[in-house]
Amino acid sequence: MKKLFLILMLFAPLSIFAQKFGHLNANEVMASMPEFIKARGELEATAKQYENDVKAMQDELQRKATAYEQGKSTMNATKQQETETELQNMYQKIQQTFSDNQQALQKAQQEKMAPITNKLVEAIKAVGKAGSYVYIMDVSMGIPYISDTLSKDVTAEVKAQLAKMK
Secondary structure (H helix, E strand, O other), X not given: OHXXXXXXXXXXXXXXXXXXXEEEOHHHHHHOOXXXXXXXXXXXXXXXXXXXXXXHHHHHHHHHHHHHXXXXXXXXXXXXXXXXXXXXXXXXXHHHHHHHHHHXXXXXXXXXXXXXXXXXXXXXXXXXXXXXXXXXXXXXXXXXXXXXXXXXXXXXXXXXXXXXXX
């Protein structure tokens, strides 16, 4: 009887303090969110517009550079210098526009994605609290191994929670 009592006392703390762990693929969950799909589409459209604007500027520069090369032999030194300066200024403007577009696109991405990310985090927290999880880890962040027996995949639960939050 003493042995049984000792064994129960040894294993009791393990069952009393059993901890629950969960994991999910946040990228998969986010990719299924309608607001993410909409934001991604808007960002892609903006990026395409920026790309088209820079391409048009590059085409114009190329056209003027070709015309300059063809007519260079008939130009006086002053006209050559003016045209070269104009071409250099166009090139610098293209570089600046590209840089500005990249910054604007990055800012737009941060502004559009922040509320989506926050909503996902809130859903994960709600699932964690409701399920009494100690941790919910994101496997899309490069965790090399997660035990399927000790950690539960809560991806579906987080998706369901997001559906409730609409």
